[in-house]
Amino acid sequence: MSKKVLAILSEYGYWGVELVGPLEKLEAAGYTVEFMTPNGKKAEALPPSYDTTYVDPPLGMCVTTEEAAEKVKAFEAQNRLESPLNMSEMIPERPYFSEPDFLRKFEKYYADLKVAQQKLTDEYASVLLVGGSGPIIDMVNNQRVHDIILAFYNKQMPVAGICYGVAPLVFARDFNERKSILRGKHVTGHCIEYDYHDGTGFLHTDLNMGPPPYVLEYLLSDAVGPDGQYHGNFGKETSVIVDYPFITARSLQCSFEFGEQFVNMLDNGLTRYGW
Template structure:
């Protein structure tokens, strides 16, 4: 059986970016485990369940999954996860990843081990910022020379104020596009396209919520898994 690990933020994951891949992979028969930095249940970004932000249907569905999915509500600590035990590791996005997942050494080690091993990594939206910090086993940035997409500066400008403060008052530590480019990534968020998913070897990156389903389908293709009828 194909197995995937979802590494989800306790500081605020974007609902659709987690739920869409979670359900798409589950429908394909993939066995899923969820991990968080401390092992506490992940926390959904309130803006991603706000009907005014995402629409009533998406908001209600994400809330239902977040509240009732046993995997999301009974995660393991990231430090207990071993990349060798999974065919894929998925890092859903959300601004919250900048305060925990992207700065977590065990999360970065999982990313390193999965791309250097036999598995696939799917990194979505703000979680792509991890590539600005994650290094391979030789100390080089994993993203150096790789083609990637992710949450673009142009979109961030519409969210933070002139002091880079979020709507809830938190100071955004960095902008994803800037950090990834500084680490040597070949950045293209394909802003003229409806969706943006980039595959470079065992690393798959996706731009944002609207690319979540396409990202999940791409991961399944890369794993050689077909959706069950």
């Protein structure tokens, strides 16, 4: 099995420890992690994710520890995210139905996608979707991100998401079947109690979205259907759920545990955890 993992990050800000936590565990286990962004632009950590004085509004407490802040700043100083892989060059874009000669273009999209997905699953053992507010803009409803998720899901290879990096799993589905790949699964993700009322912001834009544009808990609860389960685990310090091939984590506090269980999936065949 390949000892490489593909990590997808937003160009509008990722939460530092939600990358650095699993990265530390993966690299300690001998994995090489390569980074990808939607357009090949540099990914940057959101400033609150390395600010130990930042008070998270819904939790009413400082959420960035000294340890996490130092690790994030040390990682950022390495400039490893300066030249990430460019998703838009590696995964084809699905054409509009209104385009001239649509059918031929649609057939070409599927042919090109098959090649691209095969290349990804040949090269990487898994895909990691890193959280933070940025994914709301350029990952959650990104068809290319969905197609990457499906590449690994269709081969029953591990798919990992943390915080708002879980949200793309709701929308990644076969274009013809339109059914949720989370149906019948157990997952976690940002619970209502963790949602902002105001201040959902991003790098490289002055936009303050106010609250997030969707309640992730509701999306996940609906996606898993009557035979699955969303686990918010509010009140518990961490929430990490493995229901193979998915591993999902609620928020930043879960980052290191998430990384540990991610490695357990890859190396030890872990298929169930946290429920």
